[in-house]
């Protein structure tokens with residue numbers, strides 16, 4: 214059946230420079246980018262610069278940035294407070310593979326802000342942080358298996374890429390017997406076999422699993438909210454029940470706070486939900502975009518380092534990252550930046566409600582105001598599988614329209630919108646709401662005409678960077 218033309222055309226972005234760069238990059242870089250998640254085919258964005266909450270591409274198109282680099286930029290792009298400090302420190306030299314005072318200071322701040330982490334070490338990425346936390350947990354317990362929840366993203370190492378984000382939920386197996394789904398080739402079965410997939414928010418299933426296999430399980434790793442599926446929240450009491458269960462079975466609880474840390478609260482999601490895990494991983498917001506990350510936990514667990522467990526890295530605790538972490542964490546500790554971020558998220562949600570309520574569309578917000586998603590469904594999602602039942606095609610059409618109109622959410626409904634302190638400036642909140650409203654109208658109009666609003670993105674689910 215032929216589709217009718219879309220009644221209201223989507224404004225088009227300038228693409229001349231970026232199209233040429235895309236063709237050039239394809240000659241050298243698979244997909245034209247350094248990450249599968251940024252490979253959006255012909256729509257791949259080549260960035261020029263960012264300032265505060267705004268980003269410009271190389272054709273001069275301006276967007277309110279709602280991705281904020283997949284979350285790290287908590288204060289704003291090019292924050293002078295952080296950048297000036299980093300600049301000053303890096304002029305003293307960046308790589309020594311010796312320890313600087315900033316590294317100690319950064320980990321002291323992690324301890325101070327979380328209130329429960331006794332010992333911590335820096336890594337360069339969230340991927341490394343979760344990889345090392347898992348190893349520490351295995352070393353401490355003498356057990357090999359790690360439980361991870363379907364739909365949760367813990368980075369790109371082999372132990373993390375299990376049951377992450379298929380489009381087709383049947384790939385995850387029977388709800389009563391989830392299967393181990395490796396994301397892509399190249400993950401050895403022997404490694405995948407050490408990961409046991411489980412369903413988020415299903416505490417009884419977790420109890421059954423622990424009863425059957427508890428003695429093999431070193432740890433359960435959890436993103437406190439399902440950051441890879443619009444930030445789906447835990448059911449009331451889920452984290453508390455999981456904490457109690459892990460204690461009952463001698464299993465460690467790892468909070469992967471790469472997205473939530475120093476964002477939900479100064480002490481991250483652990484503080485927000487009132488949970489004390491055994492280990493946690495941090496990255497993103499701790500460095501305002503610089504590649505700072507860390508893993509840490511309680512004294513007894515972390516005591517396997519340095520003698521019994523390998524951890525290192527030429528760039529672990531590098532000057533730039535450590536300096537960025539010191540300054541960013543000090544700002545988050547000493548100012549009301551996080552309250553500002555949360556208030557912006559709430560203002561945007563209020564504006565979107567005013568747009569959405571009159572339409573009668575079923576929707577709800579997921580996640581935390583600082584990092585929220587919009588699900589078009591009247592059923593409150595509680596796990597990754599629920600995402601498939603939402604009208605994510607409508608969301609994707611709106612996201613595409615928002616890009617064309619000057620705001621850049623991730624062009625995939627699974628990734629939440631991220632807010633930073635600088636989004637409080639000027640008319641940014643109003644711009645986002647107006648752009649959303651116009652994009653919603655256009656998407657609904659296109660749907661009424663039987664057309665689609667176009668497509669942005671490649672086959673790769675652009676989940677997390």
Ligand SMILES: Cc1ncc(COP(=O)(O)O)c(C=O)c1O
Pocket residue numbers: 283337338339340341343366367368369436440469470471472496497506676677678
């Ligand atoms: C919860 C979570 N864990 C781990 C990672 C991996 O972090 P990185 O991209 O720094 O390797 C991410 C990245 O998005 C994440 O969201």
